[in-house]
Amino acid sequence: MTETSRPAPDSLTIRRPDDWHLHFRDGATMRAVVPHTARQFARAIVMPNLSPPVTTTAMAADYRERIRAAVPAGLDFTPLMTAYLTDDTDPEDLARGFADGVLTAAKLYPAGATTNSASGVTDIRRLDAVLERMAAIGMPLCIHGEVTEAEVDIFDREAVFIDRVLAPLVARLPELKVIFEHITTEQAVDFVDAAAPQVAATITPQHLHINRNAILVGGIRPHMFCLPVAKRERHRLALRRAATSASVKYFLGTDSAPHHRHDKESACGCAGIFNAPFALESYLAVFDAEDALDRFEGFASLNGPRFYGLPVNEERVTLQRVATLVPDEVDGGDAAIVPFHAGETLGWRLVG
Ligand code: NCD
Numbered sequence: 575m576t577e578t579s580r581p582a583p584d585s586l587t588i589r590r591p592d593d594w595h596l597h598f599r600d601g602a603t604m605r606a607v608v609p610h611t612a613r614q615f616a617r618a619i620v621m622p623n624l625s626p627p628v629t630t631t632a633m634a635a636d637y638r639e640r641i642r643a644a645v646p647a648g649l650d651f652t653p654l655m656t657a658y659l660t661d662d663t664d665p666e667d668l669a670r671g672f673a674d675g676v677l678t679a680a681k682l683y684p685a686g687a688t689t690n691s692a693s694g695v696t697d698i699r700r701l702d703a704v705l706e707r708m709a710a711i712g713m714p715l716c717i718h719g720e721v722t723e724a725e726v727d728i729f730d731r732e733a734v735f736i737d738r739v740l741a742p743l744v745a746r747l748p749e750l751k752v753i754f755e756h757i758t759t760e761q762a763v764d765f766v767d768a769a770a771p772q773v774a775a776t777i778t779p780q781h782l783h784i785n786r787n788a789i790l791v792g793g794i795r796p797h798m799f800c801l802p803v804a805k806r807e808r809h810r811l812a813l814r815r816a817a818t819s820a821s822v823k824y825f826l827g828t829d830s831a832p833h834h835r836h837d838k839e840s841a842c843g844c845a846g847i848f849n850a851p852f853a854l855e856s857y858l859a860v861f862d863a864e865d866a867l868d869r870f871e872g873f874a875s876l877n878g879p880r881f882y883g884l885p886v887n888e889e890r891v892t893l894q895r896v897a898t899l900v901p902d903e904v905d906g907g908d909a910a911i912v913p914f915h916a917g918e919t920l921g922w923r924l925v926g
């Protein structure tokens with residue numbers, strides 16, 4: 575025993591967390607997955623990449639109603655809506671939606687970068703008027719940060735995006751609040767660390783747990799595939815350092831992205847990992863292993879609202895150190911979905 579060793583706490587009580595990036599889909603799938611998030615989180619930034627995408631304030635308002643109707647009675651959960659930016663986005667509609675409280679942010683998908691991004695932005699310079707307006711009114715911009723040029727290696731697409739798109743954007747519009755979503759590289763961590771306070775990032779549980787070997791060693795593992803794809807081990811370690819660093823620029827965004835089992839286990843399997851059912855337990859395993867339980871509340875419950883300019887949640891939740899078996903699959907409405915950590919035992923459980 576050294577003098578510095580402490581007994582590991584067996585429970586942790588924190589302000590109720592929020593999820594600053596996830597996908598609910600629509601219809602029966604949405605109704606099956608919303609309860610998982612509503613049980614774990616007070617609020618969530620809902621991504622707009624439906625088919626067709628949620629491109630206007632009116633569509634976001636309708637989608638919000640469908641989500642609210644899927645929240646189980648007795649759970650207090652607020653969906654925070656985003657608009658999907660296209661080459662034709664109307665800045666007036668965005669500004670009105672933001673002022674009315676329907677829209678919390680807008681989402682930039684480079685066209686072709688990820689699931690349902692075909693209607694995304696072909697050239698960010700086409701958005702100059704929209705982004706200038708967002709900067710002026712303080713509306714945050716969420717970014718899927720990958721270039722889509724065929725000649726760029728898929729493992730380099732995030733780092734190249736920083737140089738070609740993100741750094742010039744931040745230099746052009748220093749007032750714009752930018753969330754670099756689901757970062758996966760040490761280059762992204764370095765960029766965010768060095769940037770002004772207007773630039774922040776979300777980090778998913780999977781990118782803290784897995785590197786690219788998880789997708790390819792011993793056979794192709796489609797349930798470990800998401801975009802941006804997991805990178806080398808040194809990148810995973812950089813993300814773990816960032817998440818547990820106490821920097822207010824990093825916050826929880828699960829990128830929970832449900833796809834039915836048969837759409838993942840396919841010759842062209844969909845990108846996306848469904849982590850909503852045990853998201854807090856998954857993150858907490860990382861903070862525990864990094865001896866950073868005292869940093870978890872900042873990452874999960876404080877940094878996000880602070881960046882978005884929203885109040886922190888007043889309720890508390892408690893997680894206990896108890897073995898929790900993750901099921902092999904969960905109900906996904908029309909078909910089963912395989913959750914992240916399927917068949918594994920996590921060391922924590924949200925108990926209320
Ligand atoms: C997301 C999805 O399925 O909607 N997939 C993913 O791999 N992350 C889209 C996204 O967030 O890029």
Ligand code: ZN
Binds near residue numbers: 688718755756801802
């Ligand atoms: Zn994305």
Ligand code: ZN
Binds near residue numbers: 596
């Ligand atoms: Zn996403």
